[in-house]
Amino acid sequence: MASPVYNAMWQIIQPLIWGQLRLRARAGKEDHSRISERYGIGYLNQKPDGNLIWLHAVSVGESVAALSLARALKAQNDALQFLITTNTTTAAARIEAADPHISIRHAYQPLDHPKWVKRFLQYWQPDAAIFLESDFWPNLVCETLAAQIPIYFASSQISERAYQRWLKRPSLAAKIFGAANKIFAVDDGQAQLFHTLSGSAAPKTDLADTNARILAEGSLKLDLNQLKPNPAYLEAFTAWKEHAKRPILLLASTHEGEETLVMEGLNILDDPEKPLLIIAPRHPDRGDAIAKEISIDKRLSQKALPTLTDRIFLADTLGDMGSLFAAADIILLGGSFVDLGGHNPLEPASFAKPILSGPSKFKNTSAFDALANVSAVKYINKIEDLAPALKNWQDAEMRHIAGKAGKIIADKAEQAPMRVAQAILSDLQAQRRL
Numbered sequence: 001m002a003s004p005v006y007n008a009m010w011q012i013i014q015p016l017i018w019g020q021l022r023l024r025a026r027a028g029k030e031d032h033s034r035i036s037e038r039y040g041i042g043y044l045n046q047k048p049d050g051n052l053i054w055l056h057a058v059s060v061g062e063s064v065a066a067l068s069l070a071r072a073l074k075a076q077n078d079a080l081q082f083l084i085t086t087n088t089t090t091a092a093a094r095i096e097a098a099d100p101h102i103s104i105r106h107a108y109q110p111l112d113h114p115k116w117v118k119r120f121l122q123y124w125q126p127d128a129a130i131f132l133e134s135d136f137w138p139n140l141v142c143e144t145l146a147a148q149i150p151i152y153f154a155s156s157q158i159s160e161r162a163y164q165r166w167l168k169r170p171s172l173a174a175k176i177f178g179a180a181n182k183i184f185a186v187d188d189g190q191a192q193l194f195h196t197l198s199g200s201a202a203p204k205t206d207l208a209d210t211n212a213r214i215l216a217e218g219s220l221k222l223d224l225n226q227l228k229p230n231p232a233y234l235e236a237f238t239a240w241k242e243h244a245k246r247p248i249l250l251l252a253s254t255h256e257g258e259e260t261l262v263m264e265g266l267n268i269l270d271d272p273e274k275p276l277l278i279i280a281p282r283h284p285d286r287g288d289a290i291a292k293e294i295s296i297d298k299r300l301s302q303k304a305l306p307t308l309t310d311r312i313f314l315a316d317t318l319g320d321m322g323s324l325f326a327a328a329d330i331i332l333l334g335g336s337f338v339d340l341g342g343h344n345p346l347e348p349a350s351f352a353k354p355i356l357s358g359p360s361k362f363k364n365t366s367a368f369d370a371l372a373n374v375s376a377v378k379y380i381n382k383i384e385d386l387a388p389a390l391k392n393w394q395d396a397e398m399r400h401i402a403g404k405a406g407k408i409i410a411d412k413a414e415q416a417p418m419r420v421a422q423a424i425l426s427d428l429q430a431q432r433r434l
Contacts (some may be wrong), residue, residue: 002114002175002361003171003172007113009028010139010345015228022035022302029089030087036109037107038110038116039111041119041123045105045375047101047125047257048081049079049081050078050080051079051394051433052082052083052124053073053123053225054085055129056130056140056327057085057086057095057131058085058087058088058092058133058135059090059133060090061133061221061344061363062277063095064218064220064223065133065223066084066130067098067225068108068134068221068222069154070221071102073424073425074101074250076418076421078106081103082105083107083124084106084355085102085106085108087109087135090282090284090318093318103307105268105342109137109140109277110140114139114143126149127150128151128424129149130151131180132155132220132349133155133156134159134363135156137284138176141176141179142176142209150181152182153183154184155219155221156185157190157219157365157418158183159276159362161340163307165196167197182214182215184215184216184217185215185216186218186366187230187366190313191215197248198214209352210425216407217419218413218416219364219366219367221346221364222255222350222410222416225344226319227322227350227351229322229323233300233305233327234326234327238327240276240305240308240357243406246275247330248278248329248330249266249274249328250280250325250327250330251278251280251332251347252280252281252343253280253334255281255335255340257333259290260339261383262383262386263277264383265380265383265387269387272389274311276313276328277312279314280320282334282343284318291314291316292345296312296314297310298313298349299315300313300314301314301317324345327353330353330399331353331355331356332355332386333345335360337360338358340363341360341361342368344362345406346409346410349376349377349409349410350406350410352404353399354377354378354402356386358379359379371406374409375405376402376406
């Protein structure tokens, strides 16, 4: 059990949850037909035969890591079946569009009421649980441990704010972070944080030892299988650049408010210096609002492509980011001009593209730092810095050098899922779980 006080809170708010979920469904944030899954019942899919590995991913970024790890696990044991839980409908769509060969089923995460979590575990009965990134729900972890299901934390990281909150609850922190058989942190600094939070429950092992419980193995959020370019789109964008004689600036994975902010920064440039700006929102269902706010006529969701006179284009679709990364000359990563911690810079780096980012990068600090060390990423601390940064990268050779340096970092990161998969399977086999 997580803690009496925490569970008492769930008892108090339980009558309000039904209405809150329906409000979220009306806003498109919940799947109305699958709300029962939040209570641990009414699943569309049946539990499969054979060994089932459960991976929990909150949203889109974590779902990339989950799919990457599932693919690596499947490559080493083809008999494995997978359940991936998410919180968001966007992440659910990404999971359900995955290669069917991986044998994945999707479910929405049960809310953290102990009764609902127990229902979920009794229905699915996974052979192992892998929690991605930084979503550590007390009952989800504690009830999984109580059910004697091996637990792993992968691609793990925790913000400074969350770390300080956990430090104020040392008993609960030790229970949560001591529950994992192994923790695969994104870097050495994060590994030390998890070691501290684990408290007495964590053996004091050398982080460089492969037999250690806490290891720094890097981020798993680089899955190039999900970033395969569409040849038709790539050819169209390449032809646009050849005729327009302008570069393409991709504003990738934006959140509300970032589009207008970047437009302000670009207004400083003279017209001949302005690139074609392609806006690719993190959540494509924002397309209508963005098109109205910025007056965009051409949208990928309407099967349109930019013409030579266009200066702005909206790519409000899912599954086309690989085409956009491949076609763009410079990537401006969203989620970094609002306090969301930035998005994974290794994805554009894998396409050998130079990257610009706002100041917020706490969700991917280690990846950003590695790329910054080789000058593959530059930071825009205030929007007035955007125009000078673009001018500095006007030279194609400079962009090529920066992109090539970043790709070396990304290529190394691409091997992380296989290393983590091997460690998890070895540990499960040692316990005779597989």
